Amino acid sequence: MTTSTNGKFDRTPLIAGNWKMNMDHVQGITLLQKLAWTLADANHDFDRVEVAVFPPFTDLRGVQTLVAGDDLPVVYGAQDLSPHDSGAYTGDISGQFLSRLGCRYVLVGHSERRAIHGESDALLATKVAAALRHCLVPVLCVGEALEIRQAGSHVEHTLEQLRGSLAGVTAEQAASLVIAYEPVWAIGTGEVAGPADAQEMCAAIRNELSELYDTATAARTRLLYGGSVKASNAAQILRERDVDGVLVGGASLDVAEFANIVRFEHHLVTDTPA
Numbered sequence: 001m002t003t004s005t006n007g008k009f010d011r012t013p014l015i016a017g018n019w020k021m022n023m024d025h026v027q028g029i030t031l032l033q034k035l036a037w038t039l040a041d042a043n044h045d046f047d048r049v050e051v052a053v054f055p056p057f058t059d060l061r062g063v064q065t066l067v068a069g070d071d072l073p074v075v076y077g078a079q080d081l082s083p084h085d086s087g088a089y090t091g092d093i094s095g096q097f098l099s100r101l102g103c104r105y106v107l108v109g110h111s112e113r114r115a116i117h118g119e120s121d122a123l124l125a126t127k128v129a130a131a132l133r134h135c136l137v138p139v140l141c142v143g144e145a146l147e148i149r150q151a152g153s154h155v156e157h158t159l160e161q162l163r164g165s166l167a168g169v170t171a172e173q174a175a176s177l178v179i180a181y182e183p184v185w186a187i188g189t190g191e192v193a194g195p196a197d198a199q200e201m202c203a204a205i206r207n208e209l210s211e212l213y214d215t216a217t218a219a220r221t222r223l224l225y226g227g228s229v230k231a232s233n234a235a236q237i238l239r240e241r242d243v244d245g246v247l248v249g250g251a252s253l254d255v256a257e258f259a260n261i262v263r264f265e266h267h268l269v270t271d272t273p274a
């Protein structure tokens, strides 16, 4: 994958669509096919801006077949994984299986997993380790709830989640990770954190990575913002220095909307310095 040379990034931007528990395997294939056609029609350069989708587990085999069969440049991942590789863990999915299905990424610690399933930072550290064991890139999600933001301790809280979930991760592994800042109050609410909020937290995360590891590592890790991202606000958020991509929920289910988010550079043309 080559690095974007748009002057704003020295890390390849990643536009990721988290379908959550939407789209059965038939709907998922249709959505992905339409997305690929739309982006091909627009001559999207996938080396310049990477596009990933995170369908439900039951869609992954169909997605693999479509991507391989039609040689689509879209990559994909799962929304969760087990910390274990195999055994008596009814209902869980091993990272090994996801790797066999051609997944590049896996979400770890999405706020809905943390809130609904009570996933702790300690558990998430074991999921990050499991992902790395199976050559999957963890997209580690962190972010604060509304009360914490209102109390003004959002940075401290988010960095604590980060440190807890990265326990045991080496510098080399950390550089390959993707970290998504998703403030809980902005998810599915229409309430979007401003570009300055996204930048503040991404800069704090990058700074924390340089303290935990070193500056070179921190400079390589890609940081995403997520929470009510739409085509109308993506370009503003993505122009921030430390924001390397977006993790999109609702808007990733709408092909035209998501394709426009992927093509955010298009909306930046007049603002990009020569």
Ligand SMILES: O=C(CO)COP(=O)(O)O
Pocket (backbone or CB within 6 Å): 018, 110, 182, 186, 187, 188, 189, 190, 226, 227, 228, 229, 247, 248, 249, 250, 251
């Ligand atoms: O949770 C999210 C992506 O993982 C964000 O969801 P929305 O874009 O629907 O707010």
